[in-house]
Amino acid sequence: MSLFRLDNKVAVVTGAGSGIGQAIAKCFAEQGAFVHIIELNEDGGKGTVADIIAAGGKAKAHGCNVAQQADVIKTIDNIQADAGRIDILVNCAGIAHIGKLETTAEADFDRVFSVNVKGTYNCMYAAIKHMKQQGGGVILNIASIASTVGIPDRFAYSMSKGAVLTMTLSVAKDYIHDNIRCNCVSPARVHTPFVDGFLQKNYPDNVQEMFEKLSKTQPIGRMAKPEEVGWLALYLCSEQAGFITGCDYPIDGGFIKLNN
Incomplete structure (x- = not known):
């Protein structure tokens, strides 16, 4: 067995038009997965697909707002109908906001929540039924060091990533006997x-x-380089990580433990 190969796997990666999501999508494709990209910025998603195909990989882009549940369900159902299965879901779509409690307007709070929290929920909600029916799958959520430590002027963002972490733990617990693993990665x-x-x-x-x-x-x-997060994501979504579920993996250059 070749380590960390994803041959014959179907992966869905949200927010893969740039940054971390793009790096994960390219990494998975390099290792043999057919990658379906869900991206609000459809041009960005198509750009990532073009790069993957040019490198000899397989990918397809889907324009979708992860904050809209009906659109997410339709998109993921279409992917499953086309591909026959969904082996991996990576929730990377997210937005940031700078501000502490008293400088975070309600509209900003709702905007961050709708993408980072509701978006992650929507994608897991849409994919979980397919993973159950096919006998298993892997979910990886992109959280943040802000899930567990205080970051100045990041009130709404920290709230949202804390929710991503605890949703990860809940899904891992509830679906462990369905052969569905769920973990998260927390970059600095x-x-x-x-x-x-x-x-x-x-x-x-x-x-x-x-x-x-x-x-x-x-x-x-x-x-960190986006590719470094991609390599960690690859391991956690590979068969070699089959004993890992319900875990948060900081990738932080020592931020949490060594910032004394």
Whole structure:
């Protein structure tokens, strides 16, 4: 058996138009999976698909807003009907918000909740019936170190990722006898296009200085590469991780344990 291969597996990855989701989708495709990308930004999803196909992989993009349950159910049902099964679901679609309690407006709170929490719920809700019917599957949710430690000015975001963590534990417990594993990954800062855009928008005069400052909040001295999260996701969704369920895996450059 080749380690971490996903040959003949059907994987669904949300938010794979860029960043972590894109890295996971490409990694899975490289290891033999047929990857179905669910992405609000349909052009971004198609771009990832084009990259995968150009590299010899198999993928298809589906435009869908994960916050809308009816659309999610229709999309995932269509994927299952087309592919015959859904072996892996990775919930990576998410948005951020900067602000503490008193600077988080109700509209901002609802927006973060609808994508990060309800979106994850919607995708699991739509996929779980298919996984039960086929005799098993794997769900991986992308949480954050904000699930378990305090991050300044991230009230709504931390709330949402805390919910992702506890939903993961609940699903792992409820479906363990259906041969469905459910885990989550909690990254610290990852160098994605979102980070570059955030710095350019908020610190246009000292982008490099702020990049270095944010990088050094991880004791290892840098941000993670999206591919590093992808490799961890690959292991957790592979058959070699068959004994792992109900776990949260920080990938944080020492942030949680070494920031003393």
